Amino acid sequence: MIAPNGHYIKIFRTKKRLSTAVLRPYALRFCKNAETLARLGIPTVQVHSVSYCPENRRHLVTYRPLPGETLRGALKKGEGQDGLLAAFARFLAKLHRRGIYFRSIHFGNVIIQPDSDEPGLIDIADMRIRRRPLGAGARARNLRHFLRYREDVCALEAFGLARFLEIYLEAADLRGWRQTLFQRLAERILRKGLQR
Template structure:
């Protein structure tokens, strides 16, 4: 992991748009060149993040998912910023909009039906590939111009050696099922069984 000195960070950050922040500070920055800097803080003094930082997990997961053919952000570099007590991952974002953004902007029923079918197939494919993603929700799935779906915010992805069991598939849906307005996107039986019987097209 490279070290990014404070002056270099300030130069990188100049003119950036804050995409996400919380009470602890900035979390995601859109830089002027169109790339993204995602910052991570260590939440506890003693945690696995001490020896395996979340920024590095994000980058490693991106590489692993890319090998599986799943669209993800393209990593540029992982850095440590001592002056901020943060680690960060610098990457090229996926081009497109999240399913959550599309829903909030409003879509016609036919398009929504098509996207729901595509989402169901995408999740089944993830599970078949052994991808366990506790943060699976519409805000972390991007619909791209080529009509593919991709994943973002992937630091907590776990990839098993084989496809997920029915129990793991069901557990992987828990967060999404608890989100009002998004839980009805989930074809639970189809995803848990790993079979989508909806018509093609």
Template sequence: MQRLDYADYQVLRQGARVIEADGHGEKVLLLPDGNFLKLFRRKRVITSAALFPYAQRFASNTEALRKRDIPCPRILATYRVAEIERDVVHYAPLPGDTLRQLITGAEPPPRALLTQFATFVAGLHERGVYFRSLHLGNVVMTPEGELGLIDIADLRTYPWALRKSLCLRNFQHMLRYEQDRDWLMQDGGLPFFQAYATHAPQRWDSGQLAERLS
């Protein structure tokens, strides 16, 4: 992680459009060249983020995903801007539309998309990827028709397939979002969980899994 003076940061963000902000300030900036700056604030004096900043986690997670052939953003640089107490990741976005965008339209999304997503989730779990913030707004369909992940600071990887408890926790998080839940649980959730169980690293009864999470 590089140290970046505030004056140089101002040059870097010149002409940027604020995509996300909160009461503490800017969080995500879209630069004129189409790349992004994502800012992370350290919320406490003593925190794990001081030892392993979220910007660095974001960068490390992209490397872990690329090793697993999972599409994700491309890191350009990570910075520490001491004057504003922010860690910053500068990255090129993963092109495409989020699944949430794709299922929001006049035409119902094809069932094949549901099956593709279920297979993708099974692949994540098989490759040891636990993405606590996994939801349809963080999954992108690329122009090549592949699924990939964005906003990945909140992600862990393991050298083994996820145990069932983590898989269930992942599903519970996804189902917290009403729009996502309505799509994933269509027909009682059986189409989604049947496709997942077919490719999952663990043996599941898709009917029991759908009933448990309904």
């Protein structure tokens, strides 16, 4: 929902009475993640307010959206696809170096900003942020999340799996056996995703 001032209003509903969302509501996770991402230098939304409606058991978060278009939308234009996917590979490596495991990572939740072409994130409630870089296994598992969407897989396939991993690894700060382990796991996960 869009407010008259251009801010977005996101509604979070607690579906079950017995859920971790009761103790740690998604709306508060969304806000905390926005703060942490901003502190880590990752472009994202800016939260303005959070409110709660007890009758409907809903939280409302008002935020300023991140300007730009989704990576998926930008890729559909057919211009600069190689540059966009190379930038996404480097961006994903940056997230992992900073300990960010974004379960909702897909090309529809990555925004390409108009002035800088720098990627940023939206829909950020479902995320874990650690104080240390992610391990090789977690990095590889995170690749699965953008393989759920056929059009994302097709774009990656056209770009080239080996090329994507090579660009990722240049920016990933993985060395020795960790790099080898990640590469093996990632190749297996991406191949499975491309075969669907």
